[in-house]
Amino acid sequence: MMPTLTDKEFKNFRQLMFDLAGINLTEAKKPLVSGRLAKRLGQHALDSYGDYFKLIQIDQAERQMALDLLTTNETYFFREPKHFEFLASTIAPTLRNQGPVRVWCGASSTGEEPYTIAMTLAESLGHMRFDILASDISSRVLQTAQQALYPMEDARDIPKALRTKYCLKGIGSQEGRFMIDRPLRERVRFESINLCAALPDIGCFDVIFLRNVMIYFSMETKREVVARMLPLLRPGGHFIISHSESLHGVTDQLQLIKPSIYFKRPN
Template sequence: MTPTLTDKEFKSFSQMMFDMAGINLTEAKKPLVSGRLAKRLAQHALDSYGDYFKLIQADKGERQMALDLLTTNETYFFREPKHFEFLAHTVAPAMRTQSPLRVWCGASSTGEEPYTIAMTLAESLGHMRFDILASDISSRVLQTAQQALYPMEDAENIPRALRAKYCLKGVGSQQGRFMIDKPIRERVRFESINLCAPLPDLGSFDIIFLRNVMIYFTMETKRQVVARLLPLLRPGGYFFISHSESLHGVTDQLQLVKPSIYFKRQE
């Protein structure tokens, strides 16, 4: 029988997530925390979530496992498709002289979003060089992303022409799955990055995608994260957030051009 997650134990995990990743777990997330960590309690034959919390305080590897489990979010190919239409028809044509075009996908999860960006740009730019940095705080999802191997049903949102061109259908032992083709995989580099900590030397970018991550941040954390990223966005560059998010009250350095799409003015 799975132990009950007490309010005190939930507060301990919530504080840990805020300290490590800037994620604000509200009371509504209590069942999620309980459900996602239950298997780890069983794995270690622990009687309470408090005992598991003591374990992750002492074991760095298990702490990373808990972080991975609690930060994995829903994602899929061509999510919020209007962003990719704008990328293909407005951003890419305007940046054809920029080589290499550099994109940062700051919450890449299991890879669907950066591979979607790569397919979109490959179609729009042809042989023009572009590079995509895809980052996430979870090492577990990055491993999945690097494999670029997905269940066949996940291809349903990929336009048929792109699916035929950039996806390889599995046969034999891989039947029922597909892999992103090598020319697209080679455009994407994955790296573990905590957006709530000082950033490594990443260089500058023409486009930054930061979608479906700020919904978990407090307003102050949003301000800090965006302030950390904006110096890396070149003047004339674009900043994408999800339709469920807003930069109202977060920054005045970006100009809204479309819902959830912002432009960094030329200096």
């Protein structure tokens, strides 16, 4: 019989997730925490979630495992398609006459979003004219993203012409799956980055996507994260969040030009 996650134990995991990733776990997430960590208790033959919490205080690899398990990673290709339409029709044309275009996907999850950006830019700019940094705090999802291998049903939202051009249908042992083609994969670099900590030296970007992650942050954390990222957005660049999010009260350094699409004024 599996142990029960007590309120005190849940409070400890809530604090851990906030400290590590700035994520606020509401009371409604208690069953999620219990369910996702249950197998780890069994694998370590632990009698309580409290014992598991003690383990992750001293075992960094297991702490990363817990973080991976408790991070929500829902994503799919061409999610919120108006952003990619705007990228192709409005942003990309302004970047054609400059050096290599750089885009940062700040919460890349299992890779569907950065590969969608890559397909969009490949159509607009050509393969050799852009680079994408795709980052996430979860090492587990980054491993999946780097493989670029997905179930065939995940291709349903990719326009047919792009599916044909950029997706390789699996055969033999890979039947029922598809892979993003190599030239496109080579335009995307994956890196583990915690947005709630000091950022590594990753350079500056023409476009930053930060979608479907701030919904888990407190207002203070949102301000801190955006304040870290904005110096890396070039003047004249665009900052794109999800339609369910807002930067109202978060920063006054960006101009809203379309729902969920912001512009950094040139100096």
